[in-house]
Every structure is written in structure tokens, then in C-alpha cells.
Amino acid sequence: MAILGVRKYGDPVLRRRAERVREVTPEIRATVRDMIDTMYHEVGLGLAAPQVGVALRLMVVDEEKGRGPLALINPEIVEEGGRVVAEEGCLSIPGIFATVARAEWVRVEAQGVEGQPLGLDARGLLARVLQHEMDHLDGVLFIDRLDPIERDRVKRQIRKGGLREDAPRRAFAL
Ligand code: NI
Secondary structure, X not given: OOOOOOOOOOOHHHHOOOEOXXXXXXXXXXXXXXXXXXHHHOOOOEEEXXXXXXXXXXXXXXXXXXXXXXXXXXXXXXEEEOOEEEEEEOOXXXXXXXXXXXXXXXXXXXXXXXXXXXXXXXXXXXXXHHHHHHHHHOOOOHHHHOOHHHHHHHHHHHHHHOOOOOOOOOOOEO
């Protein structure tokens, strides 16, 4: 078990497009375990590998429905629909929260930790978490999805105040 350091806004790894996992090796499974430990330690509902400095298409989620942690390797959104606006935060941008429009439901295909194919239909909070983490794999942050005025407000806030590590968690952080 290891708690990994979460990379913060400004770290170039958060802006890279992550590479596909070619084979689910013991190292990949160890990374998944560490990411799950880190997600719980940070009280996040999801974590993408680039957030711990690993530029691979790999994410873990647990939106607290009692299912336990779910690891998705090489996930893809193959279908989506609807539109819903809700407040979001990100473990890599602590203290910043803003409302983001996302698809209401998604169908995701991925591989599990044994390399097995995995299909998932999600709506509500899980759908939002999956879309947020998927963005991380493409180097996209939730603040990129704000309208220009709101994005400028957030960027000014970061420039003036920096990132507040001890900020209260108003919304869920991913
Ligand atoms: Ni995030």
C-alpha cells in the first residue's frame, strides 16, 4: 500500500494525452492498488493515472454506492446522452469548484485489472465521475469546460490566491 502524491494544476503531466495500457502487468496492478489507496486518502470519488504522474489510460472510481472501488483500464465512452449541469471539483485543483455541463448518461467500455473486457452503463454521479476522469486521460481539466467568463474568473482566482490545499470540500473532488 502506498499513498501517491497528487499532481497539481500547472504540472505538465496533467496536460499530456495518456498512452494506452498495452498489457496488464503486475506493475499496472500495483499502480491500480496505489491509486485506490490514494483516492481514499484524498477523499476523492475518482482518480486518473496522470494525476499521480503516470501517463497511462487508467482510472479508479468509487462514487460511494457501496460497490467498492472500480478500476478501468483503457476506458472509452462509446455512447452518451442527455445533459446535466452540476458543481465539480478536482483533486489536482484544490479549492476550486465550478458548475460543469456533462452528458447525463454514458456507456463505457474498458478492461478490468485481470485484462477482462468490462462494460458499464452509468448515470448520475458515476457518469459525471467517469467523464471527468476520462478528460484527465486526454489532458483536459474541468476548468477547460467552463464558459470563457467563468474560466477567466477561476484562472484569476488561482493566480491571486494559489491553490488552497486546506480548502473546505464544497463539492466532490475528482
Ligand atoms: Ni480531477
